[in-house]
Amino acid sequence: MISPFHPLQLALGPAIWLAWFSAMYGGLSLACVAAPPAPEQGAYTWINGVLLAATLVTTGLLVYWTRNCWRAPLTGDGIERPARAMISRVAAGLYLVSAVATLSVGLTVLVLPPCV
């Protein structure tokens, strides 16, 4: 993982959310074209299972990175120190927001059938 103080951290959390979101939508669309399960199966299908697993893994990673950024010990002196604090704290918030967003969107697979 790149340093918690790297400015890219300000984009990584939501970027991962966006990549996960696109993969969920794209994957669902492709899976429904390639091998749609029977509608009567409801939400308990292999597609929803894969999507749920992807959701939980992504959420877990985002929470882990939240913790990493929040707990990163501050180093550097002069004007570097507050700049680093700004990046790591805001990045931690962004990772957390992304984790919440991932879980909120992803949990819909528990209640809705995939291809109907």
Add this chain to the structure above:
Amino acid sequence: MLSQLAFPGQNILTPEIYNQVFTMHGTIMMFLFAVPILEGVALYLIPKMIGARDLVFPRLSAFGYFCYLFGGIILVSSLVFGIAPNSGWFMYTPLSSSVYSPGINSDFWLLGITFVEISAVSAAVELVVSIMRTRTANMALQHMPLFCWYILVTSLMIIFGFPPLILASILLEVERAAGLPFFEVARGGDPILWQHLFWLFGHPEVYIIFLPAAGIVSTLLPVFSQRPIVGYRWLVLAVITTGFISFGLWVHHMFTVGIPHLAEAFFSVASMLVAIPTGIQIFAWLATLWTGRPVFHIPMLWILGFLVIFVAGGLTGVMLALVPFDWQVHDTHFVVAHMHYVLVGGMLFPLIAGFYYWLPHLSGRMPAGALGRWGFWLTFIGFNLTFLIMHLTGLLGMTRRVYTYETGLGWDLPNLVSSVGAFIMAMGLVATLLDLFLHFRFGVRAKSNPWNADTLEWATDSPPTSYNFLSLPDGDARHPLWDRSDLPASMAQGQQWLPRADHGRRETLGSDPVTGRVREIIHLPGNSWLPFITALVLAVVCVSLLGKNHVVAFVATLIGLVLLLRWSWENGAHPRIEPNTSTLPGDPPLHSRTFDGPGVWGMAVALLANGALYLSLLFGWLYLWAVAPQWRVPGDMPPLAATPSLLSGVVLLVATVWFYGVLRRLRAGAVARIQMQLWTIAVLGLLHVLLLAWAWWRSNLVPGDSAHDAVITVMLIYISLHSGFALIMTIMQALRVRLNFAGPYELVVVTQWWVYTLVVYWLGVIAILGVPLAWGSG
């Protein structure tokens, strides 16, 4: 339009003219007003707020402005001639296709908007690099004015958000003009692809318009509350979150096209999530007001109007995010009302607040009182009368884009009220504009920093000089003018950075993107006719394509390319640009003597936009392959000859790695035989292009027959253009080395282009040759 709808059965406008008017209303407001005016405000303010003398690429800004001007004139002229676009501002196919819109109405939109979008993307590149690299000394990220954060995020959204629409417009224009099918079902295309590409742009667009306006609010509220904003970091977090989430909402405009409920649920939840960062901002603003001592000057009236109207618009937005509700009100006046609450409340009200606030900065005079207040109240009352009642009209079932309606449906009274409200609102806006104009003549002379603001733009003269500051300040505080009241005087006396002017250069500081530490002196380019002439030539391309004169269009395109290359030639360390290279002892180096000039950043950001366009094309390819109802792969042969295309890719790889190696050696101080190596790389580049041409020639593509061949053709054109430019740029670098005026950072710029070309080439080959293998032949 609202006069036409005031009573049932009216004929003030014919159906055809009504179609043109509502299409152009949306088009002008979104593409010619909202985005350009906000970018214009940002281009004016950002250098002053970050303590710079100018934007980092002033010629690019000039080019963007003239593209906007000429593109706008072309687009609006269609209205004057009665042949304006008439398919709605989102130009859905097949309505906008040549079958159902055979005239040139749709062409005006497709060509004009693409032309104008050059302007939006140019300004975005300019703003990103200016904010990242030209902040004044020690202005670290945590010291940046909030407005800069908003504009940085907005500009990056433009970089990623506009290319899908640029691509879609190009594809539809090519379909209409040359018959290549992309959106036509019978030949393997899909009109829903247009909707995806359009809304991939269209939804972020809403936030591209809202965020700068919210930046104005976050700038003005602390000043008129006379206290720092509450929750600076929370606001930064909210702005970045909004920027990203807004790219995950586009399908909520397509809930009725027939996609699985689960996919709709993804977008429904994401659409509700975006309310959270917006809520954070609203609570931060309210907390600032609550804990401050608000002063209700005219700008604050507009800010309060914004808060009321935008919150209402946001609430109906959450309602529309619910799929069943959206199905009920889709394409009704409810959506029109919601959209105006969000856009007028979220953008126009803060914009006018900003105008009033920064007027003294621009004119040196204060706004007057009475007329401005009349303007606000008439606009506020008129707006709510028009659009609050329009929600009801929509709930009663009135669809949008109808030029008239029958009486007895319950729509008569709400439509009449909306029309009356529109006239009141128009009077309010006229009063406001009158007040703004009159103040230039009758406004009281403004004292220095009349609102007691905290940001650096108020340290300039009012009106400001062309160079903004005589010397550049230290930016090591979030509220420089509140913390150091003597700062403007000290800057004006030349006691800060870069006071010297006897070298004849236009200079500003180049700083570290995170800490703001000074790294180099950026030497800004001077005046030039090239941006104007190049934009004019592109206007000729646009007009000749409208007139179907393809020879003139082709010749003008070539002239345009020559002009752009000429522009790039006299740049960097060219002696005509930089006759005097001396700096004082202890000063940082000139950027042209470093490996990290602004051009490197400009190229990187421009390539992000370019990459977004290419990814959109790849998305289109995969989408059609998987979803298009009549997709077919013509013939049994692979669409591209494998051997020459793979060979071409290998040569490209060798050339790119070699170019990168030259750069590495130059960084290490080895400057011997660079020219010879560049010539050799150019030969490799030529070989790559020839092999690509061979692969294309052997491919037997018939682009007019199927979407399959049409998309591959576009991909090959795209790749060929990039390969060709890599070759030309390498030749130009070799010539510059020969003439002894190549700066080191120029090689970094060209290296990025080579690497990008390599990536898109191999992605293209994998998409063309690999997808059929993985997916089967459809």
